[in-house]
Amino acid sequence: MIPFTHLKDWLSAAEADAVLAKLEARNDWTQGRIRMFGREIPEPRLTFFEGDPGLRYTYAHRSLEGQGWTPELEALRDRFARDFGIKTNTVLANLYRDGQDSMGWHRDDEPELGPDPLVVSLSLGATRDFDVRRDADKWTHRFALGHGDLLLMGSESQTQWTHSIPKRIKISSLRINLTFRQVFGL
Numbered sequence: 565m566i567p568f569t570h571l572k573d574w575l576s577a578a579e580a581d582a583v584l585a586k587l588e589a590r591n592d593w594t595q596g597r598i599r600m601f602g603r604e605i606p607e608p609r610l611t612f613f614e615g616d617p618g619l620r621y622t623y624a625h626r627s628l629e630g631q632g633w634t635p636e637l638e639a640l641r642d643r644f645a646r647d648f649g650i651k652t653n654t655v656l657a658n659l660y661r662d663g664q665d666s667m668g669w670h671r672d673d674e675p676e677l678g679p680d681p682l683v684v685s686l687s688l689g690a691t692r693d694f695d696v697r698r699d700a701d702k703w704t705h706r707f708a709l710g711h712g713d714l715l716l717m718g719s720e721s722q723t724q725w726t727h728s729i730p731k732r733i734k735i736s737s738l739r740i741n742l743t744f745r746q747v748f749g750l
Contacts (some may be wrong), residue, residue: 598625609665611658621674643705652745
């Protein structure tokens with residue numbers, strides 16, 4: 565059974581437009597540097613991080629610390645808890661400027677996410693492919709995540725599967741992806 569649930573148009577077009585406009589206008593988008601295969605490289609996207617004050621999240625040797633929540637992202641976090649019973653305390657926002665920005669195969673399995681992390685992923689802007697691959701047999705599936713779509717990445721999604729955002733040369737507009745997670749203090 566596939567541990568991913570794709571909810572098309574989870575946000576209405578008007579709601580998605582409003583959140584996208586607020587996020588696009590932020591001035592704290594940064595291009596971090598990550599460590600891969602023993603060398604440091606620029607991330608192939610822009611990011612910002614929000615979360616409960618003092619919570620730390622580290623991926624690819626890049627450490628981020630929560631400083632609190634903006635009202636629009638706090639409202640989304642609370643809605644996930646209400647609608648799905650999924651509690652999250654951090655969000656990593658990813659801005660893919662166009663189809664050249666991408667992410668290779670990986671999993672979100674950092675120790676501070678616990679033994680079987682859940683990820684709530686909201687897509688805004690351009691539709692992008694989101695590929696998942698099962699470890700056991702390399703079976704793959706592609707989701708086309710559109711403006712306002714929600715992807716619930718459930719049990720075993722980060723322990724038995726990997727995922728990627730492939731390059732798409734023909735895409736010239738941006739996509740913002742919000743990945744909400746529960747971080748546990750270590």
